[in-house]
Amino acid sequence: MKAAAFALLLTAAPALADAPVALLVAGVSRGADGVTVDAVMLNDGDVPVRRVVPATIEASAPAGDGAAPVMLRRAAGQAEAVIVPAHGFARVHYLGPVGLAAGLTLSLPAPAQAAAPSAVASxxxxxxxxxxxxxxxxxxxxxxxxxxxxxxxxxxxxxxxxxxxxxxxxxxxxxxxxxxxxxxxxxxxxxxxxxxxxxxxxxxxxxxxxxxxxxxxxxxxxxxxxxxxxxxxxxxxxxxxxxxxxxxxxxxxxxxxxxxxxxxxxxxxxxxxxxxxxxxxxxxxxxxxxxxxxxxxxxxxxxxxxxxxxxxxxxxxxxxxxxxxxxxxxxxxxxxxxxxxxxxxxxxxxxxxxxxxxxxxxxxxxxxxxxxxxxxxxxx
CATH class of the missing domain: 2.40.230.10 (Phospholipase A1)
Known part of the structure; x- marks a missing residue:
């Protein structure tokens, strides 16, 4: 199944104010152990930036007439930090619980920013x-x-x-x-x-x-x-x-x-x-x-x-x-x-x-x- 795609602008660290990074949810797929949320971090800036991929993030899912909080965890094998190239993207993956309903839409908060200086990918x-x-x-x-x-x-x-x-x-x-x-x-x-x-x-x-x-x-x-x-x-x-x-x-x-x-x-x-x-x-x-x-x-x-x-x-x-x-x-x-x-x-x-x-x-x-x-x- 596919989730509705949307982007959320991350707050850049002061040194990277000219290189904002957006998070775009590309889709959600169901597996035996839960659902996998596939997303990409987009960088519209002119320089590559380093971003931490948090171990867990909060999301929300439809529940009756409202929304229920859902905790997503970083997928096994997902790097703890990624380099997002200039005018490019980096893929990140999270896992959610098995019981998430079909037609899931997510509203992801901004992940925490890297405390270390940015690094440039070779x-x-x-x-x-x-x-x-x-x-x-x-x-x-x-x-x-x-x-x-x-x-x-x-x-x-x-x-x-x-x-x-x-x-x-x-x-x-x-x-x-x-x-x-x-x-x-x-x-x-x-x-x-x-x-x-x-x-x-x-x-x-x-x-x-x-x-x-x-x-x-x-x-x-x-x-x-x-x-x-x-x-x-x-x-x-x-x-x-x-x-x-x-x-x-x-x-x-x-x-x-x-x-x-x-x-x-x-x-x-x-x-x-x-x-x-x-x-x-x-x-x-x-x-x-x-x-x-x-x-x-x-x-x-x-x-x-x-x-x-x-x-x-x-x-x-x-x-x-x-x-x-x-x-x-x-x-x-x-x-x-x-x-x-x-x-x-x-x-x-x-x-x-x-x-x-x-x-x-x-x-x-x-x-x-x-x-x-x-x-x-x-x-x-």
Whole structure:
């Protein structure tokens, strides 16, 4: 069944007075455990804003000649906060009791506003990022922890029968200047400068003493361009920067090179799903004496594509290709929130990972491999 759609303007925090957010109830569907209220937060402003999704909200439903109060609770798997892009929207979901009558209409009050500063969604990361980390109990005077946030996915996956059974990835980024998340229109241009660090570990669990086959280190300095709407359905953003890649070894096993790159990304909604896609172009700079033929296997271009739901399935693909040599690779990640499968308080994701092509890690940059692994992750 469908509820009558209507919008309710949320009261903006003072710092976001030029970026009002409206809440639009799109529909209500009935299930075995109650009804699900599907809504979208609309942002007519020129900058993305962060909004808390309250654990519970009050609504009203028809009862006789009047209305009865109804308490709705945030759906399992629904994020506690969302980023609403400029001139865009973010979906939110609530659950109501089984006994709600057909033809339900709701009058929702404004959800509480986020107390933390607004954050800007990175187009390359596709969905709204988790809120920047800050320890309320023990920040120890580290006033800039809010500028630290996740970057690439953080996960651990395992697939037996190879010389790199397990693959682990840790990644973060840091906004070097300005207030956390304050980038884009109306903010100093330098606020877009970020430092990022990603570490990938390839673990040979099947060998005696379980050594790491290789560890790749990827520090980078980049400029983040937040997504901006170009039509009522498409937003474009991205980043460009400098990346160093090395495996920290010496002698014949040493691998390292530097690139400068540009990564535009376009995003658009597909019903309950979102699509993000964009090319990545790079050029090699500096010495390549550890791997002089790296371009033959990695080329100078690749494609990033991601499709999925905020609180459901997500598939991410990263490719690279040298058309001249025919060498390249495809790296894929698929994920699903475990709190929708196991326990609603379990804030982890089930991960599947696949790789086919040349150079899954730097040590094997000129070696063709195929890998399938499964595991869990913290960030996708």
């Amino acid at each position: 187009a390359a990361s596709f969905a709204a990022e988790p809120a920047p980390y800050r320890s309320a109990d023990n920040d120890g005077g580290n006033h800039f922890l809010a500028n630290l946030s996740a970057y690439e996915p953080i996960y651990a996956v395992y697939g037996p029968g190879t010389d790199s059974d397990a693959r682990l990835q840790i990644s973060f980024k840091y906004q070097l200047l300005g207030q956390a998340g304050k980038i884009g229109p109306g903010s100093p241009w330098a606020n877009g400068i970020h430092f990022a660090f990603t570490q990938r570990l390839y673990w040979n669990l099947g060998a005696e003493s379980s050594p790491f086959r290789n560890v790749d280190y990827l520090p980078e300095l980049f400029y983040l361009v937040p997504a901006r709407s170009v039509t009522d359905r498409i937003a474009i953003g991205g980043q460009f920067g400098f990346r160093h890649e090395s495996n920290g070894r010496a002698g014949a096993d040493s691998r390292s090179f530097n690139t400068i790159y540009v990564q535009p990304v376009g995003t658009m909604p597909l019903g309950d799903w979102k699509l993000a896609i964009g090319p990545r172009l790079w050029a090699y700079v500096g010495s390549r004496e550890d791997n002089p033929d790296i371009r033959r296997y990695r080329g100078n271009a690749g494609l990033f594509a991601e499709v999925g739901q905020d609180e459901g399935w997500r598939l991410s693909l990263t490719t690279r290709l040298n058309p001249g040599s025919g060498k390249g690779a495809v790296d894929a990640l698929v994920s699903y929130p475990l709190d929708r499968l196991v326990w609603r308080e379990l804030k982890l994701y089930a991960f599947g990972q696949a790789f086919a092509g040349y150079g899954e890690n730097l040590l094997d940059y000129d070696r063709r491999t195929t890998r399938l692994r499964v595991g869990v992750g913290l960030v996708r």
